[in-house]
Amino acid sequence: MNFSLSKAQFFLLLFIIQTGVVYIAFQTPLIIYSQHSAWYVFFLASIFHYGLLLFFERYYQFFFLNGFFRWVYLIYWLLITAVLIAYMGYVLASWVLPRTPEWIVVMMIVGLSLYANLVRPETIINIGVMLIPIIFLFVIFLMLAIPDLTWSNLFPVEWNNTRQIMAGMIHSMYAFFGIEMYLLYRPFLKQDLQVKGKPLLIYQLVIFIFYFISVVFTQMFFALEEVQLIPEPIMYILKSQEVNFVKRLDIFFHLYLAFLVHCYGHDLRFVLSCALFVKKTEASETKYCFFSSSLSHPAAICHAISAH
Amino acid sequence: MDKVEYMMKSLQKAFYHSSDLTVRQIDWHEGDTAILCFYASLVDAKEVQKILDTIYARLDTEKPFWSETLLTTLDNFALPQAIERVCQGETLVILPDTGKMLTLAITNEVRRNLEEPNNEHILRGSHEGLVERADTNLTLIRKRVNNPALVVKSFTIGQQTNTKAYYLYMDGVIQPETLQEMEKRIADIKIDYFYSIGQLSDALEDSVLSPFPQLLNTEHPDRVVAHLVEGKVVVMTNISPSALIGPVTFFSFYQTPDDYNSRVVVGSFYKIVRLLSFVTAVFLPAFYIAVISFHFEVLPLELSNQVKNDVNDIPYRPLIEALILEIIMELIRESSIRLPQSVGQTIGIVGGLVIGDAIVSAGLVSNLMVIVVALTAISSYVVPSVELNSTIRMIRFPFMLLASLFGFLGIVVGVVILLIHLISLTSLKQPYFSPIVPFQPKAVYKIFLRWPFIRPTVQVTSFQPPKDEKGKNEDTP
Numbered sequence: 001m002n003f004s005l006s007k008a009q010f011f012l013l014l015f016i017i018q019t020g021v022v023y024i025a026f027q028t029p030l031i032i033y034s035q036h037s038a039w040y041v042f043f044l045a046s047i048f049h050y051g052l053l054l055f056f057e058r059y060y061q062f063f064f065l066n067g068f069f070r071w072v073y074l075i076y077w078l079l080i081t082a083v084l085i086a087y088m089g090y091v092l093a094s095w096v097l098p099r100t101p102e103w104i105v106v107m108m109i110v111g112l113s114l115y116a117n118l119v120r121p122e123t124i125i126n127i128g129v130m131l132i133p134i135i136f137l138f139v140i141f142l143m144l145a146i147p148d149l150t151w152s153n154l155f156p157v158e159w160n161n162t163r164q165i166m167a168g169m170i171h172s173m174y175a176f177f178g179i180e181m182y183l184l185y186r187p188f189l190k191q192d193l194q195v196k197g198k199p200l201l202i203y204q205l206v207i208f209i210f211y212f213i214s215v216v217f218t219q220m221f222f223a224l225e226e227v228q229l230i231p232e233p234i235m236y237i238l239k240s241q242e243v244n245f246v247k248r249l250d251i252f253f254h255l256y257l258a259f260l261v262h263c264y265g266h267d268l269r270f271v272l273s274c275a276l277f278v279k280k281t282e283a284s285e286t287k288y289c290f291f292s293s294s295l296s297h298p299a300a301i302c303h304a305i306s307a308h
Numbered sequence: 309m310d311k312v313e314y315m316m317k318s319l320q321k322a323f324y325h326s327s328d329l330t331v332r333q334i335d336w337h338e339g340d341t342a343i344l345c346f347y348a349s350l351v352d353a354k355e356v357q358k359i360l361d362t363i364y365a366r367l368d369t370e371k372p373f374w375s376e377t378l379l380t381t382l383d384n385f386a387l388p389q390a391i392e393r394v395c396q397g398e399t400l401v402i403l404p405d406t407g408k409m410l411t412l413a414i415t416n417e418v419r420r421n422l423e424e425p426n427n428e429h430i431l432r433g434s435h436e437g438l439v440e441r442a443d444t445n446l447t448l449i450r451k452r453v454n455n456p457a458l459v460v461k462s463f464t465i466g467q468q469t470n471t472k473a474y475y476l477y478m479d480g481v482i483q484p485e486t487l488q489e490m491e492k493r494i495a496d497i498k499i500d501y502f503y504s505i506g507q508l509s510d511a512l513e514d515s516v517l518s519p520f521p522q523l524l525n526t527e528h529p530d531r532v533v534a535h536l537v538e539g540k541v542v543v544m545t546n547i548s549p550s551a552l553i554g555p556v557t558f559f560s561f562y563q564t565p566d567d568y569n570s571r572v573v574v575g576s577f578y579k580i581v582r583l584l585s586f587v588t589a590v591f592l593p594a595f596y597i598a599v600i601s602f603h604f605e606v607l608p609l610e611l612s613n614q615v616k617n618d619v620n621d622i623p624y625r626p627l628i629e630a631l632i633l634e635i636i637m638e639l640i641r642e643s644s645i646r647l648p649q650s651v652g653q654t655i656g657i658v659g660g661l662v663i664g665d666a667i668v669s670a671g672l673v674s675n676l677m678v679i680v681v682a683l684t685a686i687s688s689y690v691v692p693s694v695e696l697n698s699t700i701r702m703i704r705f706p707f708m709l710l711a712s713l714f715g716f717l718g719i720v721v722g723v724v725i726l727l728i729h730l731i732s733l734t735s736l737k738q739p740y741f742s743p744i745v746p747f748q749p750k751a752v753y754k755i756f757l758r759w760p761f762i763r764p765t766v767q768v769t770s771f772q773p774p775k776d777e778k779g780k781n782e783d784t785p
Binding site: 008096100105112119122126129246248 | 602606607608714716721727731744746
């Protein structure tokens, strides 16, 4: 497939891959394992993530997937997509559409992803742009919770509990999964564009702040005992906010997430394009799109059923 | 049968013995005979007579270039060319003895006065509008661009109708690939009978089945010029006052000359208002249906009580309620367009006030729904382009259906489909949703704001931001 990415497109693709439904769920296990130290453990994990980005930037040209690992990647991404779609279906069924059968919601998400995958590559590269205003809006809504935050929940910090820190590190890294896509997308960046230095730092700061706000707000909004009972803390924070004109802000964020999952599904095409079908034809890509959609749909439904 | 008679019969036959065709034998110089041939419906006979008198006088004085005037040419006679010229409204004087034909290009010009286009009213700026004659339109444009770089190329459309058309561009400003694409598409036009600008638009657009127009249709010469200097191609025909402009973006349809003729702040404000109207025009009824049918809990308690009281007595689902009102609105609009202006206004008042009030009193539709539909209608009429206006009014129906089936999720699904479609769309192979997609952060603000023309600027081309950062004024009305 013949396409090239600008810097903005490259980082937007990465941002979509690295954020998603994980944004509403990873805080709970992180805080359960790291207790009051969750925020600084996440900070450490972010430094590790930045180090990985720098490492990838330096050595990406030596990254090569052989036939076996291409298939490993393919299966991995298929499963990830199925799990995410299933989780999104579950979240939407719990919060927004309790009476709609889950398979219909999953089918809508998969169908849309398929439609997007069958149009021009540029469409999928660019659709993430539309998320930018929603992200800003979401952060503003989240800020409405500031009066309810208790800053003392962030302390005391335990520096000596290695087990706590390591467990927290593992759960913090959930926030950054999808970073491997850096290696796959990077060769498609336009030749004369440089990302090392300032652009990479800005990207790291954006994604760090986006996630860090969610961790810190969760810690400050809920006591440790409460967090254990709440699977999607960000949703609860948003649900507890009321403004004059809208009572349930969380619904709008669910819609943002649904949008994000659509975009996420769209990125599947790039995984396969980059990893598998770079030298193959458009027809084989189309076949794969149908193949992956027809597989991810039952997989997502099975996962959704088992989750119940 | 002598030669002259034979030629006259041949001409009559070639023109299918049409009643408005004049084929007449006349006396020519020194006892020779000539044949005068023209369509009486297309020729100004008095002017022809004047020119012929001049020609006779020249022949009498035996001037060597007797046939050379601005309006006449002398060529060898050939029937196909003769037919073509007569069909174009020219007069032929055929000289059988010499095998020559003298062509007099004097047509009976039917033209209307320059008036402001009815569908593109503006407050300030030029009120001249294009007319159904290409030469008049070219005059209006050349009057504004006194520069040889403005290139006009002619072509004919319709293998049977041979309608004259032109495409215009600014040499040195237009991107070569845009021009090549337009020329390729023009060369590929295969139409037998051309009679409507819609046929040309269909032939030139990238995606005919898309509901979104990919060529801007305007009757304002100043708007044409503004796009020309931005590096776009303009296509005009001899039968329509509409000029087709391409490539354009989605946001081009939201700009009017008024934005640029008014104050900077005022122009920017109304640009933003117009763009926001897209959201209300497309999503407001769908949002209302989703709230009433699925997500009542998003409303604050006081408001939800009022809404509940209002919709409780309505006997059917909000979708049906919305469809009834929307269809009534469309009917009122359609009838007010087709009727004479004075009656049309009456229909608007009767439809809007009387039916609106009666339908609420009868308990068929809630007060809130009337407000929603009225707001939606007003928002959709804010769009300065008639084509996009119609598109917006149409695409709200699928959103209403999706909202009634899946609530907010249905709207999100619709939005994703709409965005994928808009992002995939191109206008003459240029991205339709530029500068949002592909994302050009430095150009995005120009969608919402009208920048002042105070710096010495470099005129830039469409779609590609200039390397020279001075070039900031690529916004076009």
